[in-house]
Amino acid sequence: MKINHILVIMDPTTEEQPALLKAIPLAKRCHAAVELFLVVHHSALTPSWLNREHPQEHVIAEYLKTKQRWLDSYLTLGLKENIAISSEVRWHKPLHREILKKISESGTDLVVISTHQHSAIEQLNFSANDWHFLNTCPVPLLLAKANGREKYQSIMAAVDLKKSTRDEPILDREVLDSCVMLGDMLDAKAHVSHIYDPKGHELWQGNNLSTSGLNIPSYVSPVPPQQLEAYHRTEFFRLIDHYAFEDKHIHLDTGIAGNRLTRSIIKHKIDLLIMGVRNHFGFIGNTTEKIVDHVNCDILALKAKNQAIEH
Structure with missing residues (x-):
C-alpha cells in the first residue's frame, strides 16, 4: 500500500473535519500530497423559474465560489506542516459518481471521509448512499471519526x-x-x-x-x-x-x-x-x-x- 496522493472528501454541513485532521499526519509520514475535494448540488438553485437577471449558470457559479472560499480556508492546516495541499469544488449529482470520477482522474491512493454513528433511521439512508460508495470505491477508503x-x-x-x-x-x-x-x-x-x-x-x-x-x-x-x-x-x-x-x-x-x-x-x-x-x-x-x-x-x-x- 503506497500512498502518494490522499483525497479528502470534505463535509460542507459542519466546520469539524475529522477526515482532514487524520489525513494530515498520514500525509506527513508518507510524504504524500493532500487534495480537498467537495461535490455539491443544491436543487433550489436549478429550477426553471429563475429570473433572467440571475440565470442558472450565474447563480451556480456564485454558489461554487462561496464553497471554494470555504474549502480554501482549510488549506493552512496542511501548509503549516509543509504538506503539498490543494482543493477543488465540483457541481454534480449524484455525489458519489463524481467522487469516483475524481479518484480515477487524480491517481488517488487513499480516500479519507468523515463518518459518525447513525441512528436507526439514518442507517436506512446510509445503506443506500455511503454503503454504495464503500462498495464501489476502487482505492483504500479511510472512514475517520471525530472522537478518535x-x-x-x-x-x-x-x-x-x-x-x-x-x-x-x-x-x-x-x-x-x-x-x-x-x-x-x-x-x-x-x-x-x-x-x-x-x-x-x-x-x-x-x-x-x-x-x-x-x-x-x-x-x-x-x-x-x-x-x-x-x-x-x-x-x-x-x-x-x-x-x-x-x-x-x-x-x-x-x-x-x-x-x-x-x-x-x-x-x-x-x-x-x-x-x-x-x-x-x-x-x-x-x-x-x-x-x-x-x-x-x-x-x-x-x-x-x-x-x-x-x-
Whole structure:
C-alpha cells in the first residue's frame, strides 16, 4: 500500500473535519500530497423559474465560489506542516459518481471521509448512499471519526479467511500488509484478529444435491467444536505465519463478528481497524454496518485489486 496522493472528501454541513485532521499526519509520514475535494448540488438553485437577471449558470457559479472560499480556508492546516495541499469544488449529482470520477482522474491512493454513528433511521439512508460508495470505491477508503486520536497508536487487521475463485486469500494479505506497513510507518502497535461463527455454518457436513439444476448443500450436522476450532486456528496461523505480530497482539475469537470485534477494539484500545470489503460476502452488509456504527475507532476499508467496480 503506497500512498502518494490522499483525497479528502470534505463535509460542507459542519466546520469539524475529522477526515482532514487524520489525513494530515498520514500525509506527513508518507510524504504524500493532500487534495480537498467537495461535490455539491443544491436543487433550489436549478429550477426553471429563475429570473433572467440571475440565470442558472450565474447563480451556480456564485454558489461554487462561496464553497471554494470555504474549502480554501482549510488549506493552512496542511501548509503549516509543509504538506503539498490543494482543493477543488465540483457541481454534480449524484455525489458519489463524481467522487469516483475524481479518484480515477487524480491517481488517488487513499480516500479519507468523515463518518459518525447513525441512528436507526439514518442507517436506512446510509445503506443506500455511503454503503454504495464503500462498495464501489476502487482505492483504500479511510472512514475517520471525530472522537478518535489524530495519531494512531494501535492498529488492528481483521481477517475473515473467506475465499472465492477471484481473490482467495489475497484480500486478507492486503489487509495484513497494510496493517504492518502502517504500524511501522506510524510507530503504532499492530494487532491481528479473526472471529469465526462457533456454529461453523461454512463447514457443515453433507453432500451437494441437485434440485432442478441447482446445487443445494445438504446440511446434515455441524462440525464438532474441537474440529471447527482446529480448522480456524490452523488456517489463521498459516495466514499470519510470515508476519511478525507479537503473541499478545494475535486474537482468535468466536461469536458474531460485529459484536466480538467491537469488544476487542475497546479492550485493546484500537485506534484504526483495517478490514477487507467484498461485493457479495465478507464484511460488506450487516457486519460492516455494525462495525461502522458501533466501533469507536477509524476504519480503513480495502478491496481486492482484481474486483470489478460497479458505478
